[in-house]
Amino acid sequence: MKKFINKIDNILIESLSGFATAHSDLVTLHLDPNFLTRKNKAQNKVAVISGGGSGHEPLHAGYIGYGMLDAACPGHVFTSPTPDQMLMAAEAVHADKGILFIVKNYAGDVMNFEMAAEMLPFESATVLTSDDCAVINSTYTTGRRGVAGTVIVEKCVGSLAETGADLQTCKALGDKVNNRTASIGIALTSCTVPAAGRPTFDIGDTELEMGVGIHGEPGRRRETMREADELVRDCVDAILADFKARDLDTANNSEALLLINGFGATPLMELYLIYNTAAKLFSQHSIQISRSLVGNYTTALDMAGASVTLCLLDDEIKRHWDSPVHTAALRHER
Amino acid sequence: MKKFINKIDNILIESLSGFATAHSDLVTLHLDPNFLTRKNKAQNKVAVISGGGSGHEPLHAGYIGYGMLDAACPGHVFTSPTPDQMLMAAEAVHADKGILFIVKNYAGDVMNFEMAAEMLPFESATVLTSDDCAVINSTYTTGRRGVAGTVIVEKCVGSLAETGADLQTCKALGDKVNNRTASIGIALTSCTVPAAGRPTFDIGDTELEMGVGIHGEPGRRRETMREADELVRDCVDAILADFKARDLDTANNSEALLLINGFGATPLMELYLIYNTAAKLFSQHSIQISRSLVGNYTTALDMAGASVTLCLLDDEIKRHWDSPVHTAALRHER
Amino acid sequence: MNTEFIIEAAKAIQQSILANEHTLESLDRAIGDGDHYINMKRGANVIVEIEAELAPLKPSEALNKIGIKLLSTIGGASGPLLASFFISMAKVLESQAHENQGLKENGDESTLKIATAFAAGVQAIIQRGKANLGEKTMLDVLIPVSNQFVLLTTQNCDIKLICATLIHTAEQGMLATKDLIATKGRAAGLGERAIGHIDPGAKSCQLMIEAVCKLSLKELNG
Amino acid sequence: MNTEFIIEAAKAIQQSILANEHTLESLDRAIGDGDHYINMKRGANVIVEIEAELAPLKPSEALNKIGIKLLSTIGGASGPLLASFFISMAKVLESQAHENQGLKENGDESTLKIATAFAAGVQAIIQRGKANLGEKTMLDVLIPVSNQFVLLTTQNCDIKLICATLIHTAEQGMLATKDLIATKGRAAGLGERAIGHIDPGAKSCQLMIEAVCKLSLKELNG
Numbered sequence A, B: 001m002k003k004f005i006n007k008i009d010n011i012l013i014e015s016l017s018g019f020a021t022a023h024s025d026l027v028t029l030h031l032d033p034n035f036l037t038r039k040n041k042a043q044n045k046v047a048v049i050s051g052g053g054s055g056h057e058p059l060h061a062g063y064i065g066y067g068m069l070d071a072a073c074p075g076h077v078f079t080s081p082t083p084d085q086m087l088m089a090a091e092a093v094h095a096d097k098g099i100l101f102i103v104k105n106y107a108g109d110v111m112n113f114e115m116a117a118e119m120l121p122f123e124s125a126t127v128l129t130s131d132d133c134a135v136i137n138s139t140y141t142t143g144r145r146g147v148a149g150t151v152i153v154e155k156c157v158g159s160l161a162e163t164g165a166d167l168q169t170c171k172a173l174g175d176k177v178n179n180r181t182a183s184i185g186i187a188l189t190s191c192t193v194p195a196a197g198r199p200t201f202d203i204g205d206t207e208l209e210m211g212v213g214i215h216g217e218p219g220r221r222r223e224t225m226r227e228a229d230e231l232v233r234d235c236v237d238a239i240l241a242d243f244k245a246r247d248l249d250t251a252n253n254s255e256a257l258l259l260i261n262g263f264g265a266t267p268l269m270e271l272y273l274i275y276n277t278a279a280k281l282f283s284q285h286s287i288q289i290s291r292s293l294v295g296n297y298t299t300a301l302d303m304a305g306a307s308v309t310l311c312l313l314d315d316e317i318k319r320h321w322d323s324p325v326h327t328a329a330l331r332h333e334r
Numbered sequence C, D: 001m002n003t004e005f006i007i008e009a010a011k012a013i014q015q016s017i018l019a020n021e022h023t024l025e026s027l028d029r030a031i032g033d034g035d036h037y038i039n040m041k042r043g044a045n046v047i048v049e050i051e052a053e054l055a056p057l058k059p060s061e062a063l064n065k066i067g068i069k070l071l072s073t074i075g076g077a078s079g080p081l082l083a084s085f086f087i088s089m090a091k092v093l094e095s096q097a098h099e100n101q102g103l104k105e106n107g108d109e110s111t112l113k114i115a116t117a118f119a120a121g122v123q124a125i126i127q128r129g130k131a132n133l134g135e136k137t138m139l140d141v142l143i144p145v146s147n148q149f150v151l152l153t154t155q156n157c158d159i160k161l162i163c164a165t166l167i168h169t170a171e172q173g174m175l176a177t178k179d180l181i182a183t184k185g186r187a188a189g190l191g192e193r194a195i196g197h198i199d200p201g202a203k204s205c206q207l208m209i210e211a212v213c214k215l216s217l218k219e220l221n222g
């Protein structure tokens, strides 16, 4: 394992400190328990808080700021944060309209946020993101995993919260965006958790993992490397099949947002190549890609690989996707 | 070599097509010869054109748009583009005030842009970027290499050009920014040029290359892996020594822009950790980091590694760094 | 069971977790995300670190403190589950009298209280995680152990026998997870691919139960 | 030298480049950026592909077309240099009469013209790249070859001897780059670390000269 680190136990704090210094106009870092808040506390709005294990940067701290999150709670690498972090974060950003937690659907995250919500002295609601359609047979699951689609949920909910919408309205939009979103990822290499010091899984020089999770969890199957077009076709088919299974209508020239997300070690050149193929394939299924995002937005440490996310737009989602946002990782003013 | 590609000969076109589709609001792609231009042709300003070998994404196409570049000419992977590309690009974006080429200082790029400039029917000037201070003994060199500092030059010159400034004024600012900038990079792994199919250099599991170039060119020395703080200290010292050797005054609480640039496969978590250390060390030398940029801005395909760039600010540079920019990879409105 | 025993038990657990780094890490790498050892180590270390804070407390207070400390230290799935276990166990002990009598004193009633508290802790895990037996989680160790523990104590069994039996029950529960498909936790996504791998949480619970039972046996014999 | 010979030479060059993939790639990986083989292959392929366009042209026109095609095809450092070489060579031939007489006809004057044109081509590389002998570039092959070529033709040497000598001179120039420090091109950053490695551009120029000279020899003998 070769990484830019000092002591393994300090990675998180040193990295968070660097983040907070580099973006001191946007965020404030609080330590022990660790959480980050918006520089200027927002008033009279639902406070939107997310969090999860670290290692998915820029998720979530990179999305703190106007139009998106009020606070983020970073856990240890790939490990859910703990309730004390969420409680302190909620305390710091609560602005009289309750707390909305955005939580990726993993047992650990769900339980820790749940315990925080139970202890919270404020009204709260939770949006669970579960866009990963890699795992098909739902009889085996406690629900789907939350992956890159989380960024879209955070963006839209953050935008709505800025308008002063109430807690349940914000939660409803979050749930809607999550329901209209599906993702699937491919790993070409494993990630290496610093404290573990070795790759999470072994994978051959000509193998890939189809349907991998953002912590290196196994996916649908291990396969032999193939052309990008074929791999992307499988991803597109998986997403369309998932929409179909969930009775989401993709006919009639639906508009959609296509997010090609890099896992950390795959260059933009390849991500745009994937985008090129995915956009073509979706349009062959009469899905019109009218919004796009390509880059490393929900990573898995140093994993090489990428995921394809499609979010079916409607006027409301489109409006909130397009609205101004000012965070470290996502920024536009109109 | 595992990459998301189809036929090796098509990578560039497929990736450029994806880029142009994903950012169809910003750029237009022209093929054969290949170049990209701003969606809406700017009027009555110096046209700023850059270009270079591909594999450094988002450099340069990601910086096309208001406040930065008017066109970019992508060469084959790590190979300078050819004069016909620059001629056609210049033809397309020329707006009556001449062409300013921003060229990274490599023999190939210099010669190809030079030949284009000679054939050009318009007035032109060239800013050569040469911020890499890795190579010390200048008696051995044809000049320093242009690396991540190029982004700062493109941003500032692009901003000035937007004001209607004339060609020589734009060139002068570009030269000034370049002169006040120094960079040095570290590789933890090699990149793999797709057409070559194997890593550009061999590097052991506990080795690093100090002073690596953005094409995997060897640097100052091969070393054994050490703590991030020590590596960053060496980078900071190299930059300060370079400023000193070039008689650039860094005393008296100079303000500076600190850019921590990832080479493609190093996660943000590590880049922010590097930032944390670098910012502290510079401040110990009474350099105040008042502007920051952390991320993959000038990459080397899938190389793991990062570079540290410091640009000494003055009021003019600061104003042009802060000014609005609207490109695929860099965007802010105020 | 007195607080001194709890502190010794914490140390025994820490030793056992640290000694099984490779096993725990490999198991979570195979069907999880590879951090279970790190999470357990963090938890084990912290309860040993707070020894001085625990020492003056009643056992119920000590267990509650351990639970709260684990809650803010471990994270992940195992954090809130183990925390809930200790906090609930503490609650039950607190609500009963005389809990300062320990195993050492060989008071049957006291052992029954511990068994009852243990069962309450396991119940808290069930509630928090909404899982049950056969879902390839730590519960496949904890539920049989809890049942056995209550059964044997109500039958007034010898503590040594109880300890030996629980070690065996834990081991069997742990081994049984190997052939299961996971329906809760991170391995739930794996379907058939989880078969053949022991659940990491089941393994660490088995190790902890073994460590505490062996400590009891040692103290009874020594 | 007629256009037919130029086309045959292009094919011979292509074959030689393709046959030396590993060598060229390794050399540029060692002290450059690893693309020199790919660049040369792209250039060699394109001039063979335009055979039909070259065939009806005068030699000077054919060389000019090759130069222009290489300029828009190769890129990198070698592209503009090799392009400049062919374009300048073409200019010199064009400005002289009778250039349709080739090596085959053993006309000394014709060979001298070629040598002069070759020297002009090398001069163009020097001007474009601002390098000279001893800087560890292709010029360490091209300058000695050019000098030798002009010298031997002015001495009315036998063409076979000229070809054999130039093959030898090219090889020596190429090998000599091994012990040099680079002061131009991408290897210039390396300092002492470049020592021990042959310059990739020198190697490809040596291969091309060898290929063309061998082709001449074959045609003279055959």
Ligand SMILES: Nc1ncnc2c1ncn2[C@@H]1O[C@H](COP(=O)(O)OP(=O)(O)O)[C@@H](O)[C@H]1O
Residues within 6 Å of the ligand: A078, A079, A080, A107, A108, A109, C028, C032, C033, C035, C036, C037, C039, C040, C075, C076, C077, C078, C079, C081, C125, C128, C129, C130, C131, C136, C137, C138, C139, C184, C185, C186, C199, C200, C201, C202
């Ligand atoms: N809902 C649940 N109920 C009981 N135990 C669970 C549940 N979910 C997960 N576990 C246990 O947690 C273990 C994983 O813990 P750990 O690796 O620390 O957390 P994470 O899965 O968040 O990385 C699993 O092996 C399993 O035994």
Ligand SMILES: Nc1ncnc2c1ncn2[C@@H]1O[C@H](COP(=O)(O)OP(=O)(O)O)[C@@H](O)[C@H]1O
Residues within 6 Å of the ligand: B078, B079, B080, B107, B108, B109, D028, D032, D033, D035, D036, D037, D039, D040, D075, D076, D077, D078, D079, D081, D125, D128, D129, D130, D131, D136, D137, D138, D139, D184, D185, D186, D199, D200, D201, D202
């Ligand atoms: N200024 C120069 N003058 C002459 N030859 C040069 C010069 N710069 C580079 N070269 C030659 O070009 C070769 C490298 O070509 P190539 O790898 O195709 O381009 P790049 O260096 O741009 O990747 C070097 O080996 C050297 O022989």
Ligand SMILES: [Mg+2]
Residues within 6 Å of the ligand: A053, A078, A079, A080, A108, C033, C035, C076, C077
């Ligand atoms: Mg985890």
Ligand SMILES: [Mg+2]
Residues within 6 Å of the ligand: B053, B078, B079, B080, B108, D033, D035, D076, D077
């Ligand atoms: Mg090159």
Ligand SMILES: [Mg+2]
Residues within 6 Å of the ligand: C028, C032, C033, C034, C035, C036, C076, C186
């Ligand atoms: Mg785990």
Ligand SMILES: [Mg+2]
Residues within 6 Å of the ligand: D028, D032, D033, D034, D035, D036, D076, D186
């Ligand atoms: Mg090269």
